[in-house]
Every structure is written in structure tokens, then in C-alpha cells.
Amino acid sequence: MTGVSARVIPLLATLAVLVGAFAAGALLFDNFASWAVVRNLFIDNAALGVAAIGASLVILSGGIDLSIGSVMAFTGIFVAWLIEKQGVHPLAAMAMATTVGLAFGIGQGVIIQRFAIPAFLVTLAGMFLARGAAFWIYPQSLGIRHEFVASTMNDAMTFRLPVGPRGVAIPLTVDIFLVVAAAAVYFLRCTRAGRCVYAIGDDAEAARLMGIPVARTRIMTYGLCGMCSALAGIVFALYQQSGNPASCTGWELDAIAAVVIGGTRLRGGVGSVQGTVLGVLILGLIQTLITFGDVNSWLTRIAVGGLMLGFVALQRLIESIADRGRAPGRA
Amino acid sequence: MTKRGPQLDRSVLRLALPVAALGLLLAFNAIFTPGFFTLEWRDGRLYGTLVDILNHGSKVGIVAIGMTLVIATGGVDLSVGAVVAIAGAVAATLASRDAGTPLCVLAAAGVGIAAGAWNGLLVTLLKLQPIVATMILMVTGRGIAQLITGGMIITFDSTSLSSIGNGSIAGLPVPVTMLAVALVAAWAATRRTALGLFLESVGDSAAASWLSGVPARTITVVAYTVCGLCAAAAGLIECSYIRAADANNAGLFLELDAILAVVIGGTALTGGRFSLVGSFIGALLIQALTKTLYMQNVSAEIAPAPKALVVLAVCLLYSPTLRERIRGVLRRTPATGTTP
Numbered sequence A: 001m002t003g004v005s006a007r008v009i010p011l012l013a014t015l016a017v018l019v020g021a022f023a024a025g026a027l028l029f030d031n032f033a034s035w036a037v038v039r040n041l042f043i044d045n046a047a048l049g050v051a052a053i054g055a056s057l058v059i060l061s062g063g064i065d066l067s068i069g070s071v072m073a074f075t076g077i078f079v080a081w082l083i084e085k086q087g088v089h090p091l092a093a094m095a096m097a098t099t100v101g102l103a104f105g106i107g108q109g110v111i112i113q114r115f116a117i118p119a120f121l122v123t124l125a126g127m128f129l130a131r132g133a134a135f136w137i138y139p140q141s142l143g144i145r146h147e148f149v150a151s152t153m154n155d156a157m158t159f160r161l162p163v164g165p166r167g168v169a170i171p172l173t174v175d176i177f178l179v180v181a182a183a184a185v186y187f188l189r190c191t192r193a194g195r196c197v198y199a200i201g202d203d204a205e206a207a208r209l210m211g212i213p214v215a216r217t218r219i220m221t222y223g224l225c226g227m228c229s230a231l232a233g234i235v236f237a238l239y240q241q242s243g244n245p246a247s248c249t250g251w252e253l254d255a256i257a258a259v260v261i262g263g264t265r266l267r268g269g270v271g272s273v274q275g276t277v278l279g280v281l282i283l284g285l286i287q288t289l290i291t292f293g294d295v296n297s298w299l300t301r302i303a304v305g306g307l308m309l310g311f312v313a314l315q316r317l318i319e320s321i322a323d324r325g326r327a328p329g330r331a
Numbered sequence B: 001m002t003k004r005g006p007q008l009d010r011s012v013l014r015l016a017l018p019v020a021a022l023g024l025l026l027a028f029n030a031i032f033t034p035g036f037f038t039l040e041w042r043d044g045r046l047y048g049t050l051v052d053i054l055n056h057g058s059k060v061g062i063v064a065i066g067m068t069l070v071i072a073t074g075g076v077d078l079s080v081g082a083v084v085a086i087a088g089a090v091a092a093t094l095a096s097r098d099a100g101t102p103l104c105v106l107a108a109a110g111v112g113i114a115a116g117a118w119n120g121l122l123v124t125l126l127k128l129q130p131i132v133a134t135m136i137l138m139v140t141g142r143g144i145a146q147l148i149t150g151g152m153i154i155t156f157d158s159t160s161l162s163s164i165g166n167g168s169i170a171g172l173p174v175p176v177t178m179l180a181v182a183l184v185a186a187w188a189a190t191r192r193t194a195l196g197l198f199l200e201s202v203g204d205s206a207a208a209s210w211l212s213g214v215p216a217r218t219i220t221v222v223a224y225t226v227c228g229l230c231a232a233a234a235g236l237i238e239c240s241y242i243r244a245a246d247a248n249n250a251g252l253f254l255e256l257d258a259i260l261a262v263v264i265g266g267t268a269l270t271g272g273r274f275s276l277v278g279s280f281i282g283a284l285l286i287q288a289l290t291k292t293l294y295m296q297n298v299s300a301e302i303a304p305a306p307k308a309l310v311v312l313a314v315c316l317l318y319s320p321t322l323r324e325r326i327r328g329v330l331r332r333t334p335a336t337g338t339t340p
Helices: A002-028 A033-062 A068-086 A092-114 A117-136 A147-156 A172-190 A193-200 A204-209 A214-238 A251-261 A271-292 A299-331 B006-030 B049-072 B080-096 B101-125 B129-149 B159-168 B174-191 B196-205 B207-209 B216-242 B254-264 B276-295 B304-318 B322-334
Strands: A160-162 A169-170 B039-042 B047-048
Touching: A002 A271, A033 A068, A033 A169, A033 A193, A033 A214, A033 A251, A033 A271, A068 A092, A068 A117, A068 A214, A068 A251, A068 B049, A092 A117, A092 A147, A092 A214, A092 B304, A092 B322, A117 B254, A117 B304, A147 A214, A160 A193, A169 B174, A169 B276, A172 A193, A172 A214, A172 A271, A193 A204, A193 A214, A251 A271, A251 A299, A271 B196, A299 B129, B006 B276, B006 B304, B047 B049, B049 B080, B049 B174, B049 B196, B049 B216, B049 B254, B049 B276, B080 B101, B080 B129, B080 B216, B080 B254, B101 B129, B101 B159, B101 B216, B159 B174, B159 B216, B174 B196, B174 B216, B174 B276, B174 B322, B196 B207, B196 B216, B254 B276, B254 B304, B276 B304, B304 B322
Parallel strands: none
Antiparallel strands: A160 A169, B039 B047
């Protein structure tokens, strides 16, 4: 019973905040409730969304990854440099960058698992390493002007959704976000490896005793998170039409905030990618509301921090109620 | 007596790694950087690269002292960079409105204490994991700092406030003196009273400490509060040094450098044992490394990468698993002839 409520109540709260924020926008501002706002919400937050899905996997397994923003910046400039300076085909460049992200994540996972060094310390070092490497590749912003990216990926691959009077154009970046989200939901719910992520997040020792491959699963989650960060970097580079080694500073915090607001427990074991997607949309909505309201952007940080506190406190409340219900039977 | 000998040895041995790393770095500079050890006395003040390292490393050093206490309780404080920004914003805003320097200093200290106490209460009363609890202030803090400055960079003219970052006491820059005072005060408070023992016991097991009569919650809140105060001191140094408060960039990534300094100094992130002197050496090592990289013409943007490699290397050397393996290999070596 309590297990179900621990999973469902935070998700419902997330949904309520999202609906409430949108309703508030619709009531306060004239043009808020429109397809354009919804579309931009997805377009502007696709990169953060992909990154936050990677962060969800790691957090569900009971870990944390602070290297996300730096890996995004590294991927962006790496792809731009390969395409513009080395003449590599964009698709090949993106494949290479994704592989590098995967390998980087696996490397972090191996160090965390094999040498029992705290995850936040290893990924902190990874954050420095990826940021330095990004500047080492190319020290400033580099525009991507390759014809394939401009015409095929950003124009021809834009999908026109037949809604509203003129239809809604969905660019490739949003498709990547939705495909990654769907793949992650399938992975976590329907595959053995995905269930193992929850198991080691809930109690790694118990999982080990049940014969679940803890080491392999943990290294895999960091690898997948590195890959998601790389994909997010590619999405961001497509969105910006450029790579920049200084970009995405602190995005790991936004990604983690989206995961927490999405109802995932930061200690691992409880949560969902669906919630994370809603959490990303909430962060985007706050940004949109602040743009519409024309107030100082510092309010965003305070609102996000306040929401994080609210959701973490809610989870503590649910846990303490569950503990109280369980205590007499266990004593 | 028989027990004291080996224990002393071990605490000295734990410092061997950071001291050796610092020694290597200084030796490298002695050979490759001309004039690295040159000290000059000018206008009643000491100048030179070594003084620069101490001066610019003082912010990390002071924050690392507070961070050591927090990490000793088994926690971590990610919000110090944000607290630096808030404390700087408060001091600069007051100074720009012609408030006296003592008021600016007291207000900044008050902000640091409040921020630290807030973190400590979230950790003890709400029982949040320290990473999460302090991340909330880390996310919110810069927003609060901008709320105070109205989103602008506040500048001030007060010479007495700017002397904190730019002045000198007895030939040494004021920040270095502040670091020395903080280090001695923290060392005396933890090693000359029972506070250090309490901190270590809380870090080992908060529940067991509480059961044996140690006020575990109070100790934890005190550790976070001291850490907030240290961050406020760093904020004062930073804003008085540039005579301005920049809510976006003040203390950026300071939490990382401080945590790295503590880890390099040999304090375990799992809590328990801690070494203030180790953290001080760690802070010096990080600053000396940064300075060395700059002097070897490595750009400020790329510098984090080699820093990260050094930190990873030190962590691996501290890792019990790796030590166990190396010990295993060493033990096995004489016997390898018998095993195929």
C-alpha cells in the first residue's frame, strides 16, 4: 500500500503543479493558452529533457551525476569542430560524440564501482575534465553551417502536426526528446536491466544478495547517463546551430531539479521518467511565465529551489507516514 | 603510551600524500618557473608568487575549514558558493548606501550564520540527505543575491571595507591573516576541546552518538553554521577585493575547490576522521596547481581538466580498494614463483 502511494502521490503532485502553472498563465496573460506556447515549451526544453532523462536513470539507481552540463558542452563543441574543422559528415560526427559520451559515463561508473569512491566526487572531477576538454578542442563558440544540418536536419526533418489553424511544426530536436523519453520508459518498465536499476536504487545490498548484477547495472546507468548527456548536447547544438564550450554551465542542477520535481526520490529506487518529463515541462513553464510577466529572471531560481524543497519535504512526509505504519509490525 | 605512538604515526602518515604532492609541485616550479620563490619587501608588504598563492588560496582555505567540519559529520555543503554571493551582495549593498564597515561585516556574517543554520536544520530536522538539502540553497542562493542587488553589479567606494581584500597586516595580505586566524581557531576548538571528538563520533554514527549522550543534532547544526560563516568570510574577501558584488559570478565553483581541498587533505567523505591541517594543505595544493598551470601558459578555461586528473589520482590513492589490491600484489610478489 505505502509503496504504491510513495510512487503515485508525488507524480500526482507534479501533474497538479504543471496544470496549475499552466492555468495560472492562461488566467494572467492573454496569449498564454496557445499551441505556440506549448510548442515552444517542448522546443526550448528538449535538450534539458534529454539530459534530465539520463539523470533520472542514475538517480533511480541511487547515484548522482554532476558532469551532465559539461559533457553537453563538450559534445556540442566536439560535433561542431568535427563538422566544420575536420570535414566529418554530421551524422558520423554525432555518432562519434554519442560514443564518447557513453564511454565517458562508463569510465565514471567503473571508477565509482570498482574503487568505491563517492559518485558525486568522481562526477565532480568528470565535470572539470569535460569542461577543460571542451575548451581544449576549441576555445570559443563555433557555428554549424553544414548544408546537411541546415537543410535536412533542421528543415526537412521538421514534422507538421495537423493541429490548430496553421498546423504545428515539430522540429527534429523535439522528436529526439520524445523518442529518448519513450525508450527510457520502456527500458525501465519492461526490461530486466531496467528493473535492476530500481532494485539497486532501493537497496543495493539486498539486490546483491538476490543475485542481481549490481556492478554491471550501476556502470550501465552511468554509461547511459553519459550517452543521454551527449545526445542532449547534440540537441542543444542543433537548437543553437552552434557548439560552445562555455554553454550549459550548471545544467546538471536543472536536470536534477527536474528529476526531483518529477517525483523521483533522490535516494533512488522510487520514481519515473514520465515524472521527469513533467518536471522538465514545469521548469520550462516557470521560465515562460517569467518571460510573459516580464519580471526579473532571478525569480526562476527561487521558484525552482522552492519547488525542490516542497517535493523533497513531501517525500519525507510520505516516508515518515510509511515508517509509522510499518513500525509496530517490524518491532 | 604504547597506543599513542602508532596513532600519531598514522595521523602524520595521512598528511604525507598531500605534503608530498605539494612538495613535487614546488620542486617542479623551482626548476621550470624562474623567480617562483622570489620574495620582495616593498612599501611595508611582502610580494611574490608564494604570497600570491597564499592570498588567492585564502578563500578556498577558509571555506575548506568549514567544509572539513561539515564533511566530518558525514555531510557536505554544496551551497557555499551561493552563500559567498549572498554575503557579498549584502555587504556591498550596505556599503554602497554609506553604511559603516563594521555593520557590513556583521551583516555578512549574520547572513552566513543564517544560511548555515538553515542547511543544518534541513539536514537534522527534515532528515534530508546533505547533498539535497544544500543543493536547495545552491539553486536558490544566486537568485536571492540578485534579489538583494536588484539584478545589477553593485559597486562601492568605502576604502575601509575594500582594505579587507586589499590591505595588509604585518606585511601579509589581510585574507592570509584571516585564514590563519580561522585555522588556529578551528583547530583549537576541535582539538583542545571535546568538540572534535563529538564531530568524529557524529560522522561515524549519528544514532550511536545520540544514544551515548552526544547532542548529535546540535553538533551537526553547529558544523553547518560554521561552514556558512566561513563562506560569508570568503564572500567579504571577494567583494572587498574587487569593490563590487557580482551575484552571478561571486564564488562560482568555490564549493568544488573547497570539497576537493578537503578530500585531498585526507578527510574521508564518509565522515568521521578529519584533518584541518590536511584541508589547508589541500587548498594550497589546488591554488599552487592553478598558479603553476597559468605560469605554464595553460588557459584558465582548460586548467580544470588537469586539476580534475590530479584530484582523481589522489582519490584513487586514498581508495581502500586500490590500497588493498596494491598490498595484495606486494604480498604475492615473493610467492609468484610457485603460482603459475
